[in-house]
Amino acid sequence: MVSFVYRQPRIANHSQPFDPPLPGRNFNATLPTSRLFTQGNSKISGYGTQSSLSICTTANRLYSTAAAHDVQATPEPLKSSIELPESNADESRVAIGWPDGTWSRFHHFWLRDHCRCPHCFHPVTKQRMLDTFALPPSLYPKTVVSKPEGLEVTWPTSPPHVSVYPWQWLRHNSYDPRTEPMSIAGQSPPPPIQEKILWGSGIVRDPPTVAYEDVMSDDLAVLKWLEKIDQFGFCFVSGVPATTENTEKLITRINFIRHTQYGGFWDFTSDLAHGDTAYTNLALPAHTDNSYFTDPCGLQVFHLLSHERGTGGQTLLVDGFYAASILKELHPESYDLLSKILVPTHSAGDEDYLYRARPLSGNPILQHDPLNKDLLVQVRYANDHRSAMRNLHPSEVIPWYEALRNWNRCLTSSDSEFWVQLNAGTVVVVDNHRVLHGRSAFSGKRRMCGAYIGLDDWRAKLDALRGRFSSAGSQIKERSVWDVAF
Ligand SMILES: C[N+](C)(C)CCCC[C@H](N)C(=O)O
Numbered sequence: 167m168v169s170f171v172y173r174q175p176r177i178a179n180h181s182q183p184f185d186p187p188l189p190g191r192n193f194n195a196t197l198p199t200s201r202l203f204t205q206g207n208s209k210i211s212g213y214g215t216q217s218s219l220s221i222c223t224t225a226n227r228l229y230s231t232a233a234a235h236d237v238q239a240t241p242e243p244l245k246s247s248i249e250l251p252e253s254n255a256d257e258s259r260v261a262i263g264w265p266d267g268t269w270s271r272f273h274h275f276w277l278r279d280h281c282r283c284p285h286c287f288h289p290v291t292k293q294r295m296l297d298t299f300a301l302p303p304s305l306y307p308k309t310v311v312s313k314p315e316g317l318e319v320t321w322p323t324s325p326p327h328v329s330v331y332p333w334q335w336l337r338h339n340s341y342d343p344r345t346e347p348m349s350i351a352g353q354s355p356p357p358p359i360q361e362k363i364l365w366g367s368g369i370v371r372d373p374p375t376v377a378y379e380d381v382m383s384d385d386l387a388v389l390k391w392l393e394k395i396d397q398f399g400f401c402f403v404s405g406v407p408a409t410t411e412n413t414e415k416l417i418t419r420i421n422f423i424r425h426t427q428y429g430g431f432w433d434f435t436s437d438l439a440h441g442d443t444a445y446t447n448l449a450l451p452a453h454t455d456n457s458y459f460t461d462p463c464g465l466q467v468f469h470l471l472s473h474e475r476g477t478g479g480q481t482l483l484v485d486g487f488y489a490a491s492i493l494k495e496l497h498p499e500s501y502d503l504l505s506k507i508l509v510p511t512h513s514a515g516d517e518d519y520l521y522r523a524r525p526l527s528g529n530p531i532l533q534h535d536p537l538n539k540d541l542l543v544q545v546r547y548a549n550d551h552r553s554a555m556r557n558l559h560p561s562e563v564i565p566w567y568e569a570l571r572n573w574n575r576c577l578t579s580s581d582s583e584f585w586v587q588l589n590a591g592t593v594v595v596v597d598n599h600r601v602l603h604g605r606s607a608f609s610g611k612r613r614m615c616g617a618y619i620g621l622d623d624w625r626a627k628l629d630a631l632r633g634r635f636s637s638a639g640s641q642i643k644e645r646s647v648w649d650v651a652f
């Protein structure tokens with residue numbers, strides 16, 4: 167646990183160059199961690215996720231570009247009480263003194279490489295045009311000036327090359343040290359972090375739901391739909407006409423459908439049309455799909471069109487992040503084992519294919535962010551697609567199976583399981599990297615349709631819509647080259 171050392175904001179005085187802060191300065195931040203709060207008989211915990219919006223179009227609109235002047239020149243009178251960050255340079259880095267008293271340091275080469283003027287960064291394709299490798303490794307700035315619109319750096323080329331880095335972009339991309347969002351020089355930070363809401367069986371009282379007619383006609387409604395999926399890991403869509411055509415049209419409001427060996431849009435029943443138990447009337451325990459693909463699908467969509475002359479076939483949803491948080495609390499050693507032991511997987515029911523996830527050595531059931539190793543980012547689990555566990559160390563066999571039993575207990579507890587009877591007209595969209603699904607056995611003729619959407623394909627849509635709509639819902643016309651999302 168660390169906490170910010172906060173100093174009273176100072177009016178920046180540009181007349182005196184500032185020495186970058188001494189190394190080892192006491193930087194600390196109280197970072198949000200997971201929170202457990204209860205709602206009725208189920209515990210819900212939330213934890214922060216990162217979301218970001220384009221912000222520098224705001225900066226460009228708010229400020230005209232001040233006349234360039236040398237860092238030693240008499241400072242211009244501040245345009246208002248909004249103070250500017252301090253800036254200074256030494257032989258290898260530029261130091262930025264933020265209004266909250268903290269400092270960031272950026273290497274000269276890093277700054278030059280990240281120039282996004284129209285010559286260095288294509289204004290339409292958002293691709294780097296600059297030849298990074300033509301830059302002299304030891305380049306350094308001629309002048310460094312704090313301007314209302316951002317940090318202005320003039321490079322000693324002929325003619326001089328001028329780069330202007332918006333303050334919010336620098337703050338967001340500060341790597342020495344990494345920083346927390348804050349308002350700077352009139353520029354607002356990216357929107358507050360949207361918490362993921364972990365849920366148990368209590369979600370039955372108020373499951374996330376959107377209306378078909380809204381999402382079919384309004385992109386802002388699609389944004390709200392995808393935000394709910396991002397927040398809860400699933401979302402119902404009510405009022406969907408019970409046809410394959412309307413279901414497919416609904417799905418493509420998010421993005422194109424991902425084709426697999428099962429086809430694109432699927433309309434399936436218990437006829438073993440494919441060599442998989444989904445095409446039977448057997449019960450399916452909680453699992454995520456495509457565990458045998460190197461890249462499991464991002465979303466899975468189900469619409470139960472009909473079920474005649476039979477019973478059963480209820481749908482099971484389990485929040486894998488919630489179940490993992492319980493496992494971590496009750497059996498931390500099991501959580502650690504499932505986070506590191508590699509599980510090889512296969513789909514071998516169709517003679518024409520043999521699918522095995524890469525690397526062939528396997529993937530962990532609980533996958534974490536490589537930078538923030540406490541952040542669970544994916545649950546990849548289908549016990550019936552698990553191949554021979556050929557990579558276990560002999561000493562791991564017993565503890566690993568114990569860990570798997572503990573995991574199964576968390577998944578199958580009455581506190582975790584959300585059973586729902588789907589009906590024609592209600593679609594469910596599931597984040598296949600977080601929420602597990604299953605079904606009870608059934609009899610009779612049952613017809614289910616739906617599709618997969620790729621992880622990058624639904625996330626790309628969500629990020630695009632987040633960038634297009636401000637938090638107040640108004641439309642932002644164009645994506646800035648300074649969007650903090652990339
Ligand atoms: C019918 N539908 C195409 C949705 C699924 C096909 C089989 C899913 C497989 N058991 C898995 O775990 O991925």
Ligand SMILES: O=C(O)CCC(=O)C(=O)O
Nearest residue numbers: 444450455603604605614
């Ligand atoms: O038939 C169902 O309700 C779900 C089948 C299933 O789990 C799947 O297709 O992945």
